[in-house]
Amino acid sequence: MIHRVFLACALAAGFVVTPGTAWAEPVRCNPEKGSMQVAESWAQRRLNARSVWKLTRGEGVTVAIVDSGLDLRHPSLAGAVIKQVDLTRTTHRDCMGHGTATAGIIAGRYLQGVPFHGVAPAARLLSYKQTNEQDGDVAKLAEGIIEAADAGADVINVSVQASDQPDLKAAVQYALSRDIVIVAAAGNVDKGGVTSPAYPAAYEGVLSVGSAAQDGRLSDFSNTGSRVGVVAPGEKVTSTWTGRSFRGDLEGTSFAAPYVAGVAALVRARHPRLTNEQVRRRIERTADGAHGDGTGAGMVNPLLAVTAVLPSEQVAVAAPPEVPLRGDLVAKRPPVDQHAIDVATGVGAAALVLSGLVLVLRMVLPMGRRRGWRPGRQH
Numbered sequence: 001m002i003h004r005v006f007l008a009c010a011l012a013a014g015f016v017v018t019p020g021t022a023w024a025e026p027v028r029c030n031p032e033k034g035s036m037q038v039a040e041s042w043a044q045r046r047l048n049a050r051s052v053w054k055l056t057r058g059e060g061v062t063v064a065i066v067d068s069g070l071d072l073r074h075p076s077l078a079g080a081v082i083k084q085v086d087l088t089r090t091t092h093r094d095c096m097g098h099g100t101a102t103a104g105i106i107a108g109r110y111l112q113g114v115p116f117h118g119v120a121p122a123a124r125l126l127s128y129k130q131t132n133e134q135d136g137d138v139a140k141l142a143e144g145i146i147e148a149a150d151a152g153a154d155v156i157n158v159s160v161q162a163s164d165q166p167d168l169k170a171a172v173q174y175a176l177s178r179d180i181v182i183v184a185a186a187g188n189v190d191k192g193g194v195t196s197p198a199y200p201a202a203y204e205g206v207l208s209v210g211s212a213a214q215d216g217r218l219s220d221f222s223n224t225g226s227r228v229g230v231v232a233p234g235e236k237v238t239s240t241w242t243g244r245s246f247r248g249d250l251e252g253t254s255f256a257a258p259y260v261a262g263v264a265a266l267v268r269a270r271h272p273r274l275t276n277e278q279v280r281r282r283i284e285r286t287a288d289g290a291h292g293d294g295t296g297a298g299m300v301n302p303l304l305a306v307t308a309v310l311p312s313e314q315v316a317v318a319a320p321p322e323v324p325l326r327g328d329l330v331a332k333r334p335p336v337d338q339h340a341i342d343v344a345t346g347v348g349a350a351a352l353v354l355s356g357l358v359l360v361l362r363m364v365l366p367m368g369r370r371r372g373w374r375p376g377r378q379h
Helices: 002-017 042-047 098-107 138-150 166-177 253-270 276-285 302-307 338-371
Strands: 062-067 081-086 124-129 155-158 181-185 207-212 230-233 237-241 245-250
Touching: 042 230, 042 237, 062 098, 062 138, 062 253, 098 124, 098 237, 098 253, 124 138, 138 155, 138 166, 155 253, 166 181, 181 253, 181 276, 207 253, 207 276, 230 253, 237 253, 253 276, 253 302
Parallel strands: 062 124, 062 155, 081 124, 155 181, 181 207, 207 230
Antiparallel strands: 237 245
16 A cells, blocks of 8 residues: 555656646647568568467467557557556557557568568557657656556557656566566667657666667667666667558667567567566577677577577476376276186185194004004003
């Protein structure tokens, strides 16, 4: 109770620090146009998430996206979204396309003939819209994280870079205390080339994601001011877009983070007993190796993240289920043959009597021969 009161106070303080006047303005909902043409991207081939689908596709895992909303009409997202909340109280539409692209990378459904799919296509999505513009409200970002935690999210993706605020830090700590894996973008270098910590990526316990190019090296725009756990594709990324379309030119750590959030969903589905900290460490320890500053443990590896056996984990691989033996493999015990028992008992008794008679005769016959078969004397 005290903890929730603290969160409520921190959230209220955030609204005071960050005025919400921008939300009173009329909303211009005019995202960039996408394309109806889509091709398989290098990122999809590089990570090869489909190699894990024989083991898990993210079934039973819920991923929350705190972003710009998403387009529910997109065929690749049909059936994926189980809840949509507009924290801006303006419109449920995605007026930027950013949230729709993030959702597609995490859980875009596999469609026959469409060369695009998400990392964990069976995962369920929660959408919390916290902005209509490039710059959002930190208080609404914090509010979205808390609501996602209360809604039962297993993973929260935050493709947003913000400043360190008490309400945001409190929201992150609250979600971590609920055993939720938080994946956040490490942020992009600003136009002046200045690198500084981006939040919530820089908070302890958050899995911070940088952007990598096709050769595995850190992208020029990827922020090195934040601690980076792993990197993922963040250049020339392909994903879903508003208007039932696609984009193949997406760039930024914003689009690297959802690849890792999708991997976290796969890990949580395959290893449901692992804590959020164990999931984060597993993803970091199974990455492909660092390629310089800002790359953390290297490129995320979905297959190893799901299948590797780590000695540090008490439960790395689930025990196989017990399979009962077929009935015809075990012979039934035959019924008791009472007749055979009676016969055996009779034969045994007769043999015992006969043995006693033979013993008596062996003692009596020699004595009779010695006396000449005369009766004994009386004294």
